[in-house]
Amino acid sequence: MAVAVRELPLDLDAFEGPFDLLLTLVLREELDLADVDVAGVVLAFVERLEERAALDLEACGEFLVLVAALLELKARGLFPGEEVDLEDLDPEEAAGELAERLAAYRRFRAAAGWLEERLETESERFFRTGPAPLAPVPLRPLAAQDPAALAAALRALAAEPPDVSLGHLVLSYPPVSRFLDRFRALVRGRGRFSFDREVTGLTRPEQIVAFLALLELRKRGEVALGQAAPFEPITVWSAASAS
Amino acid sequence: MERSLRLVENPVDRLARTLEALLVIAAKPLALEELAAAAADDAERVETALALLAGRYREGRSGIVLERVAGGYAFRAAREAADACARLVERPVQRNLSQAALETLAVVAYLGPVSRPEIARIRGVAADSAVAGLVERGLVAEAGRAGEGGAVRYETTPLFERVFGLADRSELPELEELAGEAGDLRARLEDVAARRGA
């Protein structure tokens, strides 16, 4: 049984109901995303996943896309900075982008559905895929080749790969608690730290979880966050020391 | 009736017999040009002869059916014999195509040549095992790399078109048409919310 991401029941402080209703309210701006406990959404999903024997990659994929979009919206809302280009921060636009991405994916899902139906209607097709039993054996003569092509092929295989981040494909991620503990220790020890420096070198999913932990600490009032401008490094300090 | 034609040897009939021979030994659909080259005849005459054969090898009349598929011509079994054929051979190609495999196949069919990272970006899930499974089934094959040292790209094979009964890839429905109701996610979500009476 697949985990129905859209019907995922949520029981959060600010919202109680299915996930797709949460999205709707956010998209209609009837619910302030700043009040939404995204970590709680993740927890609900992870708990739901744990009830299943097999990992549902499809549900995970859909969930990650939705949560990433939520996080992006929320992050922009959390760090309004001084004066920001409104076009960049328009949640309408961000939502539009999310809808567009999902629509593209849905088109291919529809295409997959078409292929599946086609397989059904064409299930009476039988044909031979190999050579006929008494057919002459095919010959495949090859022209003289340059050994330099072999060296070139191997050099290409040994070449440094272009920088393609596949981090978003990794579906295993550490528990939020690990980062909660680490950030608390950092704030206790140093008073303040740079979030960006702490997450440098981590995988994308680890960074996402670290960010969730950060939001959680802020929600609980344990830390305060500062940022010179959108997409600038985030500084974290103890909320106690600030007050 | 056919017998009388053969008494005065009709050149088209002789060409038709040559084409029968080529089609019965072929391991894959043969393009018109391949048939013409092998038969050492011109394409127009080959087309005429193929039309003659299409009338002879068709559902209901023969257990062998001549069809246009995968950019060429091929013999297949008549549909009425499907049960008997199923008792003779297995169909590993079509069996148990998972949802992930079908989605990956759709992406490759519409966008190919396309790399695994590109497929993953669209589906939001790693495509490695789905692609490997499709390659093993012969529905998808490597189509070079995206630049030197880049990711291997994939495209669908003629077997794909054959399994799905497509004369060529242009017979796939338009993606935009398929999208249809799926187009506007927002409208859908708001609809859901309205029905819930939120």
Next chain:
Amino acid sequence: MERSLRLVENPVDRLARTLEALLVIAAKPLALEELAAAAADDAERVETALALLAGRYREGRSGIVLERVAGGYAFRAAREAADACARLVERPVQRNLSQAALETLAVVAYLGPVSRPEIARIRGVAADSAVAGLVERGLVAEAGRAGEGGAVRYETTPLFERVFGLADRSELPELEELAGEAGDLRARLEDVAARRGA
């Protein structure tokens, strides 16, 4: 004549069509019992239908000939079409190898004997079909197993050396800049492949 038979559907005619279908999809000659089992009919009636088909699919009358061979029954091309079939099968000399074939061949040439899993690790994609293609061409051959129960390993053949104009493998272009810096060419290739994440 045939047409009139079909107006009153003759059961032998229907069986004959089923047999046509089975024979046109078969990858090997089919024994009488196999045909009977697949057609779900009895052997005697199948023999009667085969006799009917033998009359229809014979030299001079059709380009498809029903042949009785050691293993059973199979369709073959008519002898009058032998030249055309030869032209179909004997493909023109191929100028270049595909990217997948060239990469695989390079790995086998420089690192061989090497197993398919090792090739797959270096190329980042399953090597089965590429290796099978090279074996079929005779450019690569099995060279024993990697230890007891280990994977089959492959190395290049004398034909490979002829095609590439090499007296032996020591004449392969040197890759000192690769081997020198990382010490072991294979280790370096595997390292890069792992980081390519493919």
